Amino acid sequence: GWTTQRAAGAVAKGESRYSTHIDPQRDLPRGEPGFGYFFGYKYGPSTPRYYRPFLERFGPARGLYLANAVLLAATALFLALIARSLCGGWHAAGPAVFAFLFPAFTYFELYHQGVIDLLPAAAIVAAIFAASRGQAIAAGIAIGLSLSCKPLPAGLFLFLFPGTVRARPFAAGVALGLLPYLPDLWATP
Secondary structure, eight states, X not given: OHHHHHHHXXXXXXXXXXXXXXXXXXXXXXXXXXXXXXXXXXXXXXXXXXXXXXXXXXXXXXXXHHHHHHHHHHHHHHHHHHHHXXXXXXXXXHHHHHHHHSXXXXXXXXXXXXXXXXXXXXXXXXXXXXXXXXXXXXXXXXXXXXXXXXXXTHHHHTTTGGGTSOHXXXXXXXXXXXXXXXHHHHHOO
């Protein structure tokens, strides 16, 4: 999460999160900007945009953890709704949420390590929920937003949805979900 904090700080200063020294890698020998030695931020533009208000309001650690708690609750809710629809009732929702929240891995990754990968994953779960209800545009928007957070894992899920929802509305939704990239592409083509 520290790189996201630095990326949000760079954006607040009007700097490019992709060309400033945000994520220095010790294993690479060079120091020039761009592709010669990528010191920049390695996530999409939606990630620091989501975390920035939490970081500014609550500080680095608390803001990150609170943002992750919101994502954890939203993901648990979507998983409960998916389990309910797949199994025909609320009796499946409790075990689905328990299976998601109970493992120590979840707590360790989100509240010890402070990882930010739950943001793109939560968007994928939202896309699965939307697709299960036949909402192609909403599923596409959620996958596009996940891609605008981080290319993977959404890039792997991208090709599974056209078989379950109408392809054109889904593609239109993906295009809408990718709109957060535009300001960065215009600023630094």
